[in-house]
Amino acid sequence: xxxxxxxxxxLAVVANVxxxxxxxxxxxxxxxxxxxxxxxxxxxxxxxxxxRHEEA
Numbered sequence: 001x002x003x004x005x006x007x008x009x010x011l012a013v014v015a016n017v018x019x020x021x022x023x024x025x026x027x028x029x030x031x032x033x034x035x036x037x038x039x040x041x042x043x044x045x046x047x048x049x050x051x052r053h054e055e056a
Contacts, residue, residue: 005042012038
């Protein structure tokens, strides 16, 4: 699960960077919102799945 989430996170970041090269159109804004949501969702899920090594 984690490798897939890392892959999705990296692809969404690369897509978001690539989208910055597009002209400002409705499609650009929509794709930026979608890629940003994917980055946030996969980052939050990875944070929730992290190993917790708490020391007392």
